[in-house]
Amino acid sequence: MDKIKVIGEQTLSGKIYISGAKNSAVALIPAAILSDKAVIDRVPNISDVKSLREIMEYLGVETRVSDGKMFVDATNIENRDITKEYSTKLRASYYFMGALLAKFKKVVISLPGGCSIGKRSFDFHLNGFEKLGAKVTVNEDIYTIEADKLVGADIHLPFPSVGATVNIMLAAIFAEGVTTIDNAAFEPEIGNVIDFLNSAGANIVGKDTSKLTITGVKELSGGNIRVIPDRIEAGTYILAGVMNGKNLEICDICPEHLTSFFEKLKEMGADFEIKGDTVITNKVAHLKPVNIETAAYPGFATDLQQPITTLLLMADGVSTLKETIYENRFQNTKYLNEMGAHIEITGDTITVYGPTKLNGKVVKTSDLRAGAALILAALSAHGETTITDIKHLLRGYSNLIQKLTNVGAKIWLEEE
Numbered sequence: 083m084d085k086i087k088v089i090g091e092q093t094l095s096g097k098i099y100i101s102g103a104k105n106s107a108v109a110l111i112p113a114a115i116l117s118d119k120a121v122i123d124r125v126p127n128i129s130d131v132k133s134l135r136e137i138m139e140y141l142g143v144e145t146r147v148s149d150g151k152m153f154v155d156a157t158n159i160e161n162r163d164i165t166k167e168y169s170t171k172l173r174a175s176y177y178f179m180g181a182l183l184a185k186f187k188k189v190v191i192s193l194p195g196g197c198s199i200g201k202r203s204f205d206f207h208l209n210g211f212e213k214l215g216a217k218v219t220v221n222e223d224i225y226t227i228e229a230d231k232l233v234g235a236d237i238h239l240p241f242p243s244v245g246a247t248v249n250i251m252l253a254a255i256f257a258e259g260v261t262t263i264d265n266a267a268f269e270p271e272i273g274n275v276i277d278f279l280n281s282a283g284a285n286i287v288g289k290d291t292s293k294l295t296i297t298g299v300k301e302l303s304g305g306n307i308r309v310i311p312d313r314i315e316a317g318t319y320i321l322a323g324v325m326n327g328k329n330l331e332i333c334d335i336c337p338e339h340l341t342s343f344f345e346k347l348k349e350m351g352a353d354f355e356i357k358g359d360t361v362i363t364n365k366v367a368h369l370k371p372v373n374i375e376t377a378a379y380p381g382f383a384t385d386l387q388q389p390i391t392t393l394l395l396m397a398d399g400v401s402t403l404k405e406t407i408y409e410n411r412f413q414n415t416k417y418l419n420e421m422g423a424h425i426e427i428t429g430d431t432i433t434v435y436g437p438t439k440l441n442g443k444v445v446k447t448s449d450l451r452a453g454a455a456l457i458l459a460a461l462s463a464h465g466e467t468t469i470t471d472i473k474h475l476l477r478g479y480s481n482l483i484q485k486l487t488n489v490g491a492k493i494w495l496e497e498e
């Protein structure tokens with residue numbers, strides 16, 4: 083299996099341009115089957131997008147990518163069962179539940195895949211579909227969801243789940259009457275999906291709030307959207323700059339999507355300056371320890387929890403980090419400890435003892451953001467680090483090696 087090798091302690095300077103958000107793109111692509119034709123601009127070059135395009139092709143939907151724009155033509159779509167060879171490649175395959183249910187009133191799909199970072203149930207999605215009038219049956223990990231007709235309903239989410247909000251919204255697009263989703267998640271990626279659906283003729287009100295109102299429409303056509311910048315990719319490279327940068331510029335970002343993250347960097351005394359859609363970062367000699375707790379948006383993003391752990395290693399003192407969204411999102415700490423860190427896990431919290439001098443080692447990527455944490459560690463470590471199982475990283479970071487090489491990192495792919 084391919085590996086990434088890094089020789090650390092290089093100064094990073096120049097510009098890194100942020101790609102379109104993974105978690106928007108992976109919802110927008112399945113959503114596009116609701117609009118006969120659609121254009122999605124700034125699609126990231128990641129394997130999750132490739133996996134979704136394979137599912138689209140299997141369903142008879144044409145997708146063509148040119149200059150970062152994806153053109154979708156769903157006029158010849160067929161409702162085929164999404165088998166596990168397709169569904170397990172990524173989490174977001176479950177957005178075909180909502181989309182196919184809306185379009186055909188029936189979907190048969192195997193259990194979705196994705197990073198193994200916790201239970202990751204999708205009971206809220208299924209309960210939502212049932213409220214809209216669907217019947218859900220499960221047989222050996224194969225979900226059949228079908229309805230004679232879908233009728234608008236008032237749905238309350240027990241937790242503001244990103245996936246449930248999007249999936250129920252998709253299922254409700256053509257439902258008779260009005261659906262409300264309350265305690266909805268309002269991550270920026272959801273707003274991006276709402277803008278897309280509304281551009282195609284949907285009637286969704288409540289973007290960026292915890293209550294969505296979806297009035298069913300007869301059809302969608304001609305959807306058009308530009309994917310928002312990936313705030314997690316941006317945060318990852320900002321961390322690289324704060325650890326190793328000299329005027330490293332992270333460009334094309336939406337700073338307002340990273341408010342909680344910036345607050346923590348500020349508290350640590352990191353050197354960064356926001357100028358429009360760019361953040362300029364520099365390494366500083368000393369950083370203060372902090373306490374962080376992850377939360378749904380606009381709180382501190384769980385997806386930046388593992389990457390920022392690597393920065394906490396550089397702080398002068400003891401930091402803590404509480405993970406409130408996932409039960410098993412500390413798998414990076416084992417490898418960071420092997421590189422010289424001192425991190426202890428107690429239940430849902432880790433204690434990070436800084437400052438640490440990291441040394442290059444052979445480490446393994448257990449999940450996407452753990453991989454990002456290890457890349458950051460490798461960039462700071464003394465000597466050479468080999469990162470194995472990189473398939474997880476390629477699922478979510480567009481042109482990672484190229485972007486880092488361009489700013490002076492010594493990083494390369496070793497193919498086997």
Ligand code: EPU
Binds near residue numbers: 208
């Ligand atoms: N949950 C349930 N039941 C449900 C849905 C969620 O118990 O029906 C729980 C989950 O087990 C989890 C929590 O609620 O503990 C939050 O889950 P959520 O549904 O919000 O997460 P998701 O939709 O599965 C998306 C992103 C994740 C990101 C989370 C939180 C996609 C494809 N994935 O996951 O991204 O961490 O929202 O922001 O959009 C990543 O990019 O590395 C990643 C894991």
